[in-house]
Amino acid sequence: MSRIKACFDQLKAAGRGALIPYLEAFDPDRATSLEILRGMPGAGADLIEIGMPFSDPMADGPTIQAAAIRGLKAGATLRGTLALVNDFRDENQNTPVILMGYLNPILAYGPEQFCIDAEAAGVDGLIIVDLPPEEADLLLPFAAANKIDVIRLVAPTTDDARLPQVLAGSSGFVYYISIAGITGTGTATPEQLEAAIPRLRAVTDLPIAIGFGIRTPAHVAAAWEVADAAVVASSLIGIMAATLDEQGKATDKTVDAVLYEVRTLAAAQ
């Protein structure tokens, strides 16, 4: 059984929602991002999303744009990001890791080789922002052959007629983009989520994660109320970035600040 399925099965049995914190690979440097990554499961992360830095993150707001720039400056490459996951897997075999990013670096790497290497490194899922179902055949066969889930994205603009097409052949979980917008900006109201999630439930039995605009324990709790998981990204990166020195380097507060916030979010009721 895949790590993602095992994780959600376990949480369901325990009657709990999943917390999915996000970090950007190599942000602000490789060692610090690896330390944050290694600390996240102990702080309450159920699954972990790792951003693959890209020069032109069109769906991201200023916070994740800055994270990508720091990561690239610190030498992030896809190969380096896979090696980071590999190092994490030396100590942790259970926590699912999902890589999130944009298509072009994967095309440059070669989609088939990337999926082979990602599986070997211990990656469980991929979220590719600019790969809608209409173009997904570029990646899906190779991901499937290597038992990697390609997580489908559903947006508020995805209407009921389109939903089945978006979710056809999906696996792992479904990621609901809770607002029409970029990361780190608006937050959906509980009423909006209550209206949106049943639309998805009618079409899929997979667990549903909610992302975009989730910043506080209250937001996490609201997501768990209607869905199965909450993704927290920009606010964690913002907290991390606030600890950096004037040169953008990590300080002795950096890792602790992020893990403290993950603990706070994981304690959401």
Place this chain on the structure above:
Amino acid sequence: MIDVTETTAPQLANSLHSAPDQRGRFGEYGGRFVAETLMPLVLSVEQAYAAAKADPGFQKELDYYLKDYVGRPSPLWFAQRLTEALGGAKIYFKREELNHTGSHKVNNCTGQILLARRMGKTRIIAETGAGQHGVATATLCALFDIPCVIYMGATDVERQQPNVFRMKLLGAEVRPVTSGAGTLKDAMNEAMRDWVANVHDTYYLIGTVAGPHPYPAMVRDFQAIIGRESRAQLQESEGKLPDAVVAAVGGGSNAIGIFDAFLDEPDVKLIGVEAAGKGLDSGETAASIERGHPGVLHGNRTYLLQDADGQIQEAHSISAGLDYPGIGPEHSWLADIGRAQYVGITDQEALDAFQLCTRTEGIIPALECAHAVAYVAKLAPTMRKDQVILMNLSGRGDKDILTVAHHLGVTL
């Protein structure tokens, strides 16, 4: 016995106009690589455009504005003094710089603004490099009283001050973009971020033959009037097709516009002139086809300047309008199948051609089309005097005089 020629011949005879296919692909280029939030909107633009295209009323309305507001048809000018100075093929300029707003960009803006109105959109956004597309968009938005926001790289805001002021006079809000190198690529990123956050009321008026399907095909269709007119005008003055068609290529809309009417004429050479910047191998270039590799950016698969890890590289050109690390997908396809040829012209060659064109023809070309002039200056002397070069003079250069003065060491 199977006659091979018999079965393959119809395929060879297929028109290049059959592209793009249902998925918006020109060969392996194009497509719709956008976030799911935008996907339904991109599909609705496609449907709305298909409906408009099939509606004679839409074409009639477009024709009216193109004639009485834009000033079409634009003249075809025999550049006699330049021809004599170069001593080879006869050179004709398609005078797109005489359009209202001073460039070919207005052809596309007029078409898309009419489409946005049909779709009931009440807010327009656009990206701009040199400011020509921004000015054309702001102009049409003023005419139709629609609020508009123009994203422009901060570097370009600096080097294209006259156009920034024009846009503001026209009532547009110009938002400088500081991410990346602050040029056209970054402006396009920011416009896409705006679009994804305002899908309910906003129409993204893309200025070139790039972006997700249907934009590359739609913008081509709106610019194809350049080639249609040129072909008829040249038929009248020379009684034949041109031997070569030359146009500058950034995203590639003016080039596609003039190429389109000649795609299925194999004897007409099509030449796109990329900005080589400081040289094709200087590391500071904007020549996507000559120095790039296929990849995905801004909604389409096409040739891109990128590093081995798939990170997009900054382009460089003296011309803000060509300063982009990608190119429209149809150009990538035409390059691969060998139907069009792509060459590079450096900043310095463009500056020299800018002055040559100004002094011989009394026409100040935009720095973008000065690249085309520079290639014509190389090509014409190698051709016979009875041969004809058709060049798209796609924009006027008034906006560039400060940049040119700076590079010539003149203080104004």
